[in-house]
Amino acid sequence: MIEAQGLTKRYGRTVAVNDLSFTVQPGRVTGFLGPNGAGKSTTMRMILGLDSPSAGTVRINGQRYAELRHPLRQVGALLDAKWVHPNRSARSHLRWIAASNRIPPRRVDEVLEIVGLTGVAGKRAGGFSLGMSQRLGIATALLGDPTVLLFDEPVNGLDPEGILWIRQFMQRLAGEGRTVFVSSHLLSEMALTAQDLVVIGRGRLIAQTSTREFIDNASESSVRVRGPEMQRLHGVLTSQGLAVRDLPAGDDGPAALLVTNSTTEQVGELVGRVGLVLHELSAQRGSLEQAFIQLTGGDVEYQSGGLGTPGAVRPPAQGAPAQPGEGPFAAPAGAGQTDPATQGGTTR
Ligand SMILES: Nc1ncnc2c1ncn2[C@@H]1O[C@H](COP(=O)(O)OP(=O)(O)OP(=O)(O)O)[C@@H](O)[C@H]1O
Numbered sequence: 356m357i358e359a360q361g362l363t364k365r366y367g368r369t370v371a372v373n374d375l376s377f378t379v380q381p382g383r384v385t386g387f388l389g390p391n392g393a394g395k396s397t398t399m400r401m402i403l404g405l406d407s408p409s410a411g412t413v414r415i416n417g418q419r420y421a422e423l424r425h426p427l428r429q430v431g432a433l434l435d436a437k438w439v440h441p442n443r444s445a446r447s448h449l450r451w452i453a454a455s456n457r458i459p460p461r462r463v464d465e466v467l468e469i470v471g472l473t474g475v476a477g478k479r480a481g482g483f484s485l486g487m488s489q490r491l492g493i494a495t496a497l498l499g500d501p502t503v504l505l506f507d508e509p510v511n512g513l514d515p516e517g518i519l520w521i522r523q524f525m526q527r528l529a530g531e532g533r534t535v536f537v538s539s540h541l542l543s544e545m546a547l548t549a550q551d552l553v554v555i556g557r558g559r560l561i562a563q564t565s566t567r568e569f570i571d572n573a574s575e576s577s578v579r580v581r582g583p584e585m586q587r588l589h590g591v592l593t594s595q596g597l598a599v600r601d602l603p604a605g606d607d608g609p610a611a612l613l614v615t616n617s618t619t620e621q622v623g624e625l626v627g628r629v630g631l632v633l634h635e636l637s638a639q640r641g642s643l644e645q646a647f648i649q650l651t652g653g654d655v656e657y658q659s660g661g662l663g664t665p666g667a668v669r670p671p672a673q674g675a676p677a678q679p680g681e682g683p684f685a686a687p688a689g690a691g692q693t694d695p696a697t698q699g700g701t702t703r
Contacts (some may be wrong), residue, residue, distance in 0.1 A: 356381055356534055357402060357503060361411035364397050364558075371397040373558035374411070379536045379551075381502065384529045386549030386566070387538040394558040395538040396434075399507050402536075403432055415503050427456045431496030432505040433489070441481025445472055445491050448480050449498065458498050466494040470524075486517035493524065504528055506537040510544060522548045546570070578622045581611040581635035588612060591629050592622065611635060 357379040364372040372394040379385045387395050400406040402413050404420030412419065415430050423429050440448060449463040467473045470490040475483075480491060489509060496504055506525065510518045525548060529535045539545050545552065545566065552569050554562040562569055579602070582588050589612060592599045597614050604610040614622050619638050626633060 356417075357413065357415055357536060358417075359398070359402070359411065359413040362398065362401060362408050362413055363410040364394070364401060364406060365409045370558055372401070372408075375555065375558065375560050376411075377553045377560060377563045379534055379553070381534040382529055382532050383550045384525050384535045384537060384548055385551040385553060386545035387536055387553050387555070388540070388542060388545050389538075389555040389561075390540050392557075393540075393555045395540075395555065396507055397558075398555075399432070399434065399505050399536075399538060402505060403430065403434075425456075425499065427452075427458065427499030427501065429499070429501050430503040430505065431499060431501040432507070433492040433496050433509055434505075434507045435492075441479065443480055444477050445480050445483070445494075446476040448491065449494060452495060453498055456499065462498060462500070466497045469497060470494045485512050486514065486520075489513065489517065489521065493521075501533070503534040504536070506535070508538055508540070510539070510541070518544070576618065577613055577615040577639045578617045578619050579611050579613055579635060579637045579639050580622055580626070580633060581609060582626075582631055582633045584631060585610065585612065588626065588631055588633075591626060591631065595625055597622075597625075608635075613639065 359378075360376050362372055362375040363370070375394070375398060387398070389395050397406060398413075401408050402415065402420065404426075415423065418429075420426060420430070443451070446463060446467065449466065450460055452458075453460060453463050464473070464476075467476045470493050472487065472490050472494060475487065480488070483491060493506075493509075496506075504525075506521075509521050509525075513521065522544075525535050525537055529550075537545075537549065539548075549566055552562065552564060552566050553560070554564075554569070580588065580592075589599055589601075592612065592614055597617055600613045600615065602611045602613050619636050623633075623636055626636075
């Protein structure tokens with residue numbers, strides 16, 4: 356478990372982390388979500404004792420990092436996958452870290468096997484692809500078989516296969532009862548990976564909640580409805596004070612009506628009372644992107660070009676990256692299209 360209490364970090368006049376309190380529970384993947392510059396890396400460094408807080412505390416399994424007797428056995432982290440001597444082999448890199456932390460050498464072969472690097476264990480780590488480097492970084496984090504794991508933007512720059520592997524691996528680690536805390540600025544990716552979210556903007560806590568609740572609470576729910584008598588249907592719904600929008604036929608299917616701020620129960624009962632036939636009655640859940648915009652408001656450094664156009668990103672603020680696929684609303688590479696958390700946002 357990780358517990359942050361009033362965590363604050365100032366760099367001169369910059370307040371990178373501002374009175375942040377949150378808890379990360381074991382047995383779950385918790386996403387640490389926020390736009391670039393929100394303070395995620397700084398927070399992770401403070402959790403790991405690499406930076407000292409200007410105020411507040413953070414505890415790992417009840418203790419500050421400096422108090423941990425065997426830190427690698429309690430907490431493992433992947434902060435920078437390229438932190439490795441380029442001429443060392445993967446195995447000797449791990450052996451060196453194991454030896455300096457009194458971890459038996461046999462554990463090196465175990466972690467190489469766990470991350471699927473056994474076949475290239477003797478090769479120079481400097482020649483590894485980013486995906487292989489990430490696996491080596493994860494193997495390093497796992498050396499002490501820790502109960503708490505931190506990953507800072509682990510899928511950045513990976514191909515779809517690499518992203519899928521990391522996602523499934525994190526879920527597996529959480530399934531083993533470990534505390535898994537993973538930072539990302541990719542909202543859709545977190546919707547597929549994390550069960551819980553800690554959301555920050557400009558160093559402040561915006562929300563701590565389950566991913567499902569985050570989407571449900573922060574975005575309006577609407578209902579898509581369709582039948583053979585569309586005009587009558589429209590009249591019945593508006594006569595009851597509901598807000599109705601026409602959805603033209605298109606990629607989403609035949610022409611339909613979108614009833615905003617409503618539920619399928621409400622619409623179904625209304626229509627049933629007047630005996631109208633329906634061909635479709637479906638809940639349209641807000642996307643994580645919409646929920647994020649609604650909650651973060653002015654706390655994000657750059658925002659979407661508009662609702663209903665996920666993927667459209669305004670030019671970022673000075674200093675923020677503008678790589679294609681790097682914005683907060685970029686589609687997750689390798690994402691399955693079936694996850695309900697990311698569906699339903701395109702009809703508004
Ligand atoms: N060593 C430092 N000295 C001065 N300012 C810093 C330092 N480290 C971070 N900052 C500033 O603190 C703020 C938070 O940065 P941080 O890297 O923690 O954000 P982040 O959410 O991890 O963003 P990113 O995803 O871009 O790394 C930024 O404004 C950053 O410029």
